[in-house]
Ligand SMILES: Nc1ncnc2c1ncn2[C@@H]1O[C@H](COP(=O)(O)OP(=O)(O)O)[C@@H](O)[C@H]1O
């Protein structure tokens with residue numbers, strides 16, 4: 001940005017030269033603009049510069065909103081300040097993520113949709129919704145849209161698609177030309193000349209065809225790409241009482257805050273889930289008792305529990321009891337590995353589980369986010385649970401060393417059943433990227 005003052009008029013030049021497709025959007029005067037583009041296509045660049053230039057034309061409050069405060073801070077705050085750095089009129093509030101310019105009577109604030117209380121009760125002159133596909137529809141309809149009323153504020157929706165969800169409906173408003181105030185655009189990542197073709201090739205290598213179509217070609221696919229593929233084919237098991245001589249493992253996801261404790265017992269050799277227990281609002285003492293009871297009941301099952309945070313002292317206590325127990329500590333990386341293992345186990349039908357409504361729903365809902373530094377972070381969508389998924393993933397992890405030998409035995413002795421139920425002894429191999437049709441194998445784009 002450079003600042004010139006001539007004849008009392010201050011002009012500011014931003015350190016940004018829009019590419020043609022960006023310029024077309026900047027120049028467009030529709031009140032509601034929807035821009036669908038692939039990852040790294042230049043959406044955030046476009047959005048921040050749009051906020052700055054428009055704020056120079058009309059006083060008022062302008063918002064940039066993404067899925068969370070943390071994301072907004074990581075993705076946009078530094079970039080915004082960098083764009084504004086040459087104009088000393090801007091003052092910053094680092095906590096509120098607010099840039100204020102008294103000369104213009106303008107405030108630009110960065111917001112996160114994860115804190116609805118921070119979003120209430122103000123009139124907006126303009127609004128950018130970044131990666132809108134992962135926001136909830138009611139954040140738009142119930143919270144943000146009403147804020148644009150008093151000042152006839154504009155909105156710029158920018159996002160990579162995520163199936164034909166509510167964002168698709170917004171896109172169609174502007175794509176069909178039926179709604180006068182709406183206009184939409186759609187571009188693949190390749191439109192951004194700052195992304196080298198080699199980088200694109202590298203990205204492609206790590207992606208399934210469907211993921212590439214969605215994330216890079218910016219296509220609205222018929223169905224969102226769930227994390228787990230082939231859930232139905234695995235959900236043909238049933239709960240079973242313990243049988244003599246069988247070896248069981250138990251995955252334990254412990255309740256934190258508002259969620260549930262879930263215990264999943266698997267027959268390690270048969271790779272079948274035989275028991276799922278789910279409970280809420282009970283004391284740590286009762287949780288420990290339940291784990292111990294269930295492990296004892298299933299032939300002294302080997303327990304693997306989430307030992308992150310509150311799980312750590314529980315692990316210590318259980319280790320002093322008469323059961324065999326180990327801990328699994330969650331970091332983004334270790335969670336990624338745990339979920340990868342479950343993805344392969346389900347996709348290749350290496351496990352079975354009962355057709356339990358809650359488990360199935362959680363598996364179907366389970367999703368990922370791309371973090372600001374392009375890592376994949378697995379999670380339940382906001383407001384939903386993933387305790388059953390994590391508990392299952394821990395059980396599968398606990399018996400992963402049995403999977404290979406179990407398959408060899410099954411192939412020899414139990415061919416019919418293996419063909420039917422579990423995909424005929426395909427070997428599990430978490431490193432084989434060909435088996436990952438859902439997400440890239442290395443967690444990076
Ligand atoms: N007009 C532009 N001038 C310079 N660099 C640009 C421009 N548009 C995009 N880029 C660069 O392209 C890369 C991807 O842009 P970004 O806005 O982060 O993409 P997206 O938000 O779509 O993932 C960034 O390094 C960004 O600086």
Ligand SMILES: [Mg+2]
Pocket residue numbers: 043044045075130
């Ligand atoms: Mg972006």
